[in-house]
Every structure is written in structure tokens, then in C-alpha cells.
Amino acid sequence: MSMLNFSVEFLLILLTLALFLSIKLIKWKRKQLKLPPGRQGWPFVGETFGYLKPHPATSVGHFMEKHLSRYGKIYRSNLFGEPTIVSADAGLNRFILQNEGKLFECSYPSSIGGILGKWSMLVLVGDMHREMRIISLNFMSSVRLRSHLLPEVERHSLLVLRSWIHGSPFSALEEAKRFTFNLMAKNIMSMEPYEAKTEKLRLEYITFMKGVISAPLNFPGTPYWKALKSRSNILDVIEQKMQERMQEMREQERDEEVDDLLSWVLKHSKLSKEQILDLLLSLLFASHETSSVALALAIFFLESCPKAVKKLQEEHKEIERKKLQRAETSLNWEDYKEMEFTQCVINETLRLGNVVRFVHRKVLQDVEYKGYKIPCGWKILPVFATVHLDPSLYDDPHQFNPWRWQKNGVTSATTNNFMPYGGGPRLCAGSELAKLELAVFLHHLVLSYRWELAEPDQPLAFPFVEFPRGLPIKVYPNI
Ligand code: HEM
Numbered sequence: 001m002s003m004l005n006f007s008v009e010f011l012l013i014l015l016t017l018a019l020f021l022s023i024k025l026i027k028w029k030r031k032q033l034k035l036p037p038g039r040q041g042w043p044f045v046g047e048t049f050g051y052l053k054p055h056p057a058t059s060v061g062h063f064m065e066k067h068l069s070r071y072g073k074i075y076r077s078n079l080f081g082e083p084t085i086v087s088a089d090a091g092l093n094r095f096i097l098q099n100e101g102k103l104f105e106c107s108y109p110s111s112i113g114g115i116l117g118k119w120s121m122l123v124l125v126g127d128m129h130r131e132m133r134i135i136s137l138n139f140m141s142s143v144r145l146r147s148h149l150l151p152e153v154e155r156h157s158l159l160v161l162r163s164w165i166h167g168s169p170f171s172a173l174e175e176a177k178r179f180t181f182n183l184m185a186k187n188i189m190s191m192e193p194y195e196a197k198t199e200k201l202r203l204e205y206i207t208f209m210k211g212v213i214s215a216p217l218n219f220p221g222t223p224y225w226k227a228l229k230s231r232s233n234i235l236d237v238i239e240q241k242m243q244e245r246m247q248e249m250r251e252q253e254r255d256e257e258v259d260d261l262l263s264w265v266l267k268h269s270k271l272s273k274e275q276i277l278d279l280l281l282s283l284l285f286a287s288h289e290t291s292s293v294a295l296a297l298a299i300f301f302l303e304s305c306p307k308a309v310k311k312l313q314e315e316h317k318e319i320e321r322k323k324l325q326r327a328e329t330s331l332n333w334e335d336y337k338e339m340e341f342t343q344c345v346i347n348e349t350l351r352l353g354n355v356v357r358f359v360h361r362k363v364l365q366d367v368e369y370k371g372y373k374i375p376c377g378w379k380i381l382p383v384f385a386t387v388h389l390d391p392s393l394y395d396d397p398h399q400f401n402p403w404r405w406q407k408n409g410v411t412s413a414t415t416n417n418f419m420p421y422g423g424g425p426r427l428c429a430g431s432e433l434a435k436l437e438l439a440v441f442l443h444h445l446v447l448s449y450r451w452e453l454a455e456p457d458q459p460l461a462f463p464f465v466e467f468p469r470g471l472p473i474k475v476y477p478n479i
Contacts, residue, residue, distance in 0.1 A: 033373035036085060038067070038076035046078025051086075057297075057459035058352050058398060060386050064088070068386070074372060080109050084379040085363075088386035090393065090417040092369055096361055096382045097424035101125065104380060106426060107362035111216030115208070115227055116285060117278030121429075129426075132279055135269060136429040139187075139261045139283075145432055146333045148259060149187065150440070153433075154331055156183040157441045159193055161448055164475050169454035171470030176295040179441065180288045181205065188280055189241045190260045201237050204230045209289060212464075235277050242266070242276065283430075290355050291434045293465045295441055297353035298345060300471055301400040303453055308345060308402050312446045313478075315341045320447060331440065339439045344405035346438045350420035352400055354385035357463050359422055384419045385461070393417050449475040 041047035047063070055061035060068070067075050073089040087093055096104045105125050113123040121132045140149070160179045164170065181202050182193035191198045211227015218225050245262055261283070265276050302309050319335045358381045367374040374380065389397045394404070394414065404414065421428035428434070445451075454472040459465050 033368055033371065035375070036074045036076045036372045037071040038086075040078045040083075044081060046081070046084075048079050048081075051077070051079050052463060054460045054462050057354060057357075057461040057465045058389075060088075060389050061461065064383070064386055073386075074370065079379065079381070080360075082379045083375075084381060085374055086381050086383060088383050088390075089370075090387045090390075093382035093384065093387060093419065094416075094423060095369065096380060097359075097419070097422060097426070100361075100425045103364055103367050104361045105364055106360065107379065108360045109216070111224070112212065114216065114218075115212055115224070115231055116282050117231075117274075119275040119278035120282035120285075121279065122282060122286070131269075131271075132275075133426075133429060135261075135265060135271075135279065136283060139264065140430055140433045142432065145436060149433060150333065150336060150436060151330060152187060153183060153437050153440045154444075156186070156193065157437075157444050161441075161444050164449070166476055167474055169472045169474050172299045172451075172473045173292065173296040173467050173471045176292040176299075176441075177206075177288065178202070179295070180292040180437065181284075183437065184284050184287050186260075188261045188283060189238065190258055190262070191241070197237070201234060204233050204237075205284070205288070208234060209285075212285070231281070234281060238277055238280050239273070242273065286428075287430050287433070289464065290428075291430075291437050293355050293459075294346075294349060294353065294434065295438055296467060296471050297355070297459055297465070298349040298438060298442060299445070299451065299473065300453075300457075300459060300467070301349055301352065302345070303451060303473070305400050305402075308400070309446060311341050311402075312345060312442065315339065316443045316447050319443065331443065336436065336439060339443065341402065341406075342439045342442055343435065344402040345442065346435055347405045347418070347420075348400060348402040349438075351388045351394070351418060352398070353459055353465060354388055354461070355420065355465055356422070357385040357461055357465075358383040384422075387417050387419070390417075446478070448478055450478050451475045 039047070041050070050063040053061065053063060055063075059065075067077075067086070068088060074085065074087050074092060077084050077086055079086070087096065100106065106122070106129075108122055113120065116122055119128070119132075121129065121136065124132060138144075156179055159182070160175055164175070178193075182198065185191040185198055185201065186193065191201065207223075208227050208230035210223045211225075211230065214223035214227070216224050218228065241262060245258070245266060248258075249263075249266065261280065262276075265271055265279065269276075271279065302312070315338070319331070319338055323329075323331065323335060361380045361382065363374055363376050363378045363380055366376045387393065391397050403409065421431040421434075451473045454474045455469055457467050457469040457471050459467055
């Protein structure tokens with residue numbers, strides 16, 4: 001009996017010792033962990049100017065190239081006034097996005113919050129973010145995409161395309177912006193395209209956007225200051241729409257229900273007036289700036305790839321033929337699902353053009369990754385553009401090659417590392433709408449027109465992607 005007691009006690013002592021030693025070992029290993037290599041740069045501004053220096057959107061830029069070759073895919077820096085880890089590592093980027101709210105959290109510079117509003121989806125975290133996200137996902141659900149948004153997208157595409165004059169130059173980027181803005185203004189607040197109020201709002205919005213991408217210097221005359229004024233003018237218009245709608249709902253003036261986001265939030269959510277205003281504004285922002293640039297990029301890349309235009313035309317002529325056989329004038333969901341090569345063109349446009357090049361996150365607790373310490377409280381930037389242009393993941397990454405996305409050629413490396421819409425709990429809420437917008441616009445574009453650049457232009461990353469000359473093109477009928 002006493003022999004048994006002795007061996008149990010001995011075992012317990014051994015276990016406690018082992019536990020103690022392993023805790024010590026873990027702590028010692030943590031202490032041994034090093035920060036990723038890198039440098040702090042200048043006081044206060046750190047390396048921000050170098051990081052943000054404009055460069056061709058289809059490249060990673062000089063700053064990134066230099067840092068990657070010196071430090072590798074994970075490095076430390078000082079950006080936007082904070083100590084920051086920059087990640088060009090596909091695995092770490094996925095890990096960051098999937099651990100949103102646990103190890104990392106969305107954290108945009110406060111100037112973005114100042115302009116988009118404190119209730120903007122881009123800024124919110126936690127329960128309030130989830131609530132806003134559910135509303136946005138409802139608005140762009142697959143049922144609504146089929147029943148409402150597909151016909152709307154087609155109508156707005158045709159409105160823009162039919163206004164083009166053969167042979168005279170115009171800005172393709174401006175037209176793409178008109179298309180995406182009008183589409184969203186209609187579906188968010190039932191504002192009709194080309195009406196004076198919608199046009200006024202659109203022009204106000206252009207000033208607003210210039211401020212979002214400018215330095216946050218808030219004194220009279222700066223783009224940021226002008227944008228804050230535009231924000232308040234835009235909010236006045238949205239608020240007026242909201243008051244009118246509430247009155248109509250009270251008096252039940254309309255025979256049929258208005259099917260837009262404004263009506264939906266007024267009826268089904270408990271959001272305050274301020275929250276609704278910021279939600280509508282942030283949806284206009286998230287949808288308009290991204291899809292329009294993606295469309296302009298597709299027009300740009302296709303212009304220099306006649307083989308891809310030919311393949312697109314074949315695909316869309318076949319869809320058009322089937323539509324005529326059914327004696328229908330509009331596209332249906334089955335037509336859309338047949339746009340397979342078009343989806344390859346869209347993927348390739350987003351991979352090479354990188355509309356959203358990186359996102360902003362904060363580290364919530366110390367994390368160990370590939371032997372590096374990623375310290376709590378630091379900023380961390382997952383950079384998608386560098387992964388999308390990585391020659392170890394994509395053959396000939398600077399080449400526009402939509403065929404790489406065809407079913408027979410696509411590998412898991414191609415898809416797993418492709419994150420144009422972000423990922424995890426903050427994956428772009430409008431990704432399916434964006435694909436629909438691009439595919440339907442391209443359908444009517446390639447069926448109606450041939451196009452060429454009227455002047456040389458190229459996409460630059462500021463880091464928001466822009467065409468300095470607005471992508472001037474000329475179109476001719478496609479006979
Ligand atoms: C090609 C077009 C588009 C691209 C490349 C794109 C890309 C992205 C990315 C990368 C994010 C993640 C931001 C982050 O994690 O911090 C995002 C978020 C978001 N996008 Fe898009 N987007 C596009 C079109 C759209 C459209 C058409 C809408 C429609 C309203 C939209 C609505 C949103 C919203 C609401 C969020 C915030 C999601 C959340 O925080 O839960 N996007 N988008």
C-alpha cells in the first residue's frame with residue numbers, strides 16, 4: 001500500500017515538474033522570438049511616403065520590391081504614424097483575415113472614419129459591424145441579385161453604352177463611374193439616373209472621393225476639408241430622401257412598396273438616423289469606387305489583348321443567340337451563369353490590376369508566425385497585390401492571361417492565394433454584385449463596340465487605383 005502511495009506521489013511530482021518546465025520553455029521561446037526585420041524610417045512619418053509613392057498598378061512598386069528583397073515577405077516598418085508589420089505572405093494574409101475579431105481587428109486610419117463616418121462599415125467592429133453586414137448581405141442576397149439586381153444592372157449598362165458617340169474620345173473611367181454610381185443611387189435610394197438631383201449628388205461625390213484619398217489636412221481649401229463639406233452636403237440629400245420616405249410610409253402614399261435599401265432599413269432595422277446615413281454613404285463608397293475602377297481596368301487590359309476580346313465575343317454572341325431564340329430581350333440568370341470566360345477575364349483583371357491592394361488591421365494579442373513575433377497593439381497590413389503578382393504563385397504574373405483561370409488549368413495555388421475581395425468575416429459583401437456588374441457590362445460592350453485608346457494611359461496605384469488621364473477611348477460599332 002505504502003509502495004503504491006509513494007509511486008503516485010512520485011508521478012505527481014514528476015508531472016508538476018514537467019508542467020513547470022514546459023511553461024518555462026514556452027516563455028523562454030517567446031522571449032527568443034524576434035520581430036520581423038525592417039526599419040523605422042523617419043521620426044513620426046516613418047516610411048509612409050515611400051510606401052504610398054504612386055507606381056504602376058500592375059507592379060508591386062519600387063518600395064515593396066526593395067523591402068521584399070532586403071527583408072523577405074514579412075517585414076516591420078513605421079506607417080501611418082504607427083509601428084507596423086507588412087505582410088506579403090499569402091499564408092499570413094489568410095491567417096489575419098480569418099482571425100478577425102480574435103487575434104486581429106479591422107483598423108483604418110482615423111481620417112477615413114472622419115470622412116466615411118463613425119458608423120461606416122469599414123470602421124465598425126464587433127456586434128454593430130455584424131448588424132450592418134447582415135443588412136448589406138440581405139440587400140445583395142442571391143435572390144435579390146437574380147430578381148432585381150440583374151435587370152437593373154442590364155438597364156444601367158445599356159443606358160451608359162447607348163450614350164457613347166462613335167469615333168469621339170471620352171473617359172472610360174468616368175463612364176464606368178457613372179454606371180456604378182447611378183446603379184447604386186437607384187438601388188439604395190431610388191434616385192433616377194441623369195435626373196438633376198442624382199447628377200448633383202454624383203458631382204458632390206467626386207469631391208468627396210478626392211478627400212478620402214488625400215492627406216487628412218483639415219484646413220480651408222485642402223481636398224480633405226472640401227471632402228468633409230461634401231460629406232455633409234451628401235448627407236443632407238440622403239437625409240431629405242429619408243424624411244420623404246418616412247412621410248410616404250406614414251401616409252402610405254405609394255400604392256406599391258419601394259424596393260430599395262432605404263425602405264428596407266427604415267422598416268426592418270432599429271438603426272438610428274445617423275447610423276442609416278453612414279451605412280448608405282459607406283455602401284455608395286464601397287461599391288462605386290471599386291467596381292468602376294475594375295471595369296476601367298478590364299477595358300484597358302482587353303484593349304491590348306485582341307485574342308481575349310475575340311473569345312469574349314464568341315461567348316456573348318452564343319448567349320445572345322440563345323436569348324433571341326427564346327424571343328426575349330433581356331438577359332436571365334442562366335445566361336449570366338454561361339459567362340464562363342468572362343469570369344476568367346474578371347478574375348485576371350482583379351489579379352493584375354489589384355483594385356484593393358491592401359487592408360488595415362490591428363494586432364489584438366501577441367502572435368507567433370514563422371518564428372517571428374507579431375506584437376500586440378501594432379498595425380498589420382496584409383498586402384494582396386504582392387501575392388497576386390508573385391512569380392512563385394502565378395506564371396508570368398505581369399501578363400494579362402485570362403486563360404489561367406479556366407477550369408482545366410486552374411490549380412489550388414491559383415485560387416487559394418487570390419483575395420481581391422479580402423476574406424474571413426469581412427469578405428466583401430458586394431463581391432457577387434461586382435461580378436454581375438462587370439459581366440453584364442462586358443456582355444453589351446463586346447457585342448456593341450470595338451474600342452481603342454485615344455491617348456496613352458495606364459493604371460497607377462496611389463494606392464487607390466486611378467488612370468491619370470481617365471482612360472480616354474474611342475469606340476466604333478462592332479459589325
Ligand atoms: C471589383 C469590385 C470590388 C472589390 C475589388 C471589392 C473589394 C473589397 C475588399 C478587399 C473588402 C474588404 C475590406 C477589409 O477587409 O477591410 C471589401 C469590403 C466591402 N465591400 Fe467590396 N469590393 C468590390 C465591390 C463591392 C460592391 C459592388 C459592393 C456593394 C455595395 C461592396 C461592398 C462592400 C462592403 C459593404 C464591404 C465591407 C464588408 C465588411 O466589413 O463586412 N463591394 N470589398
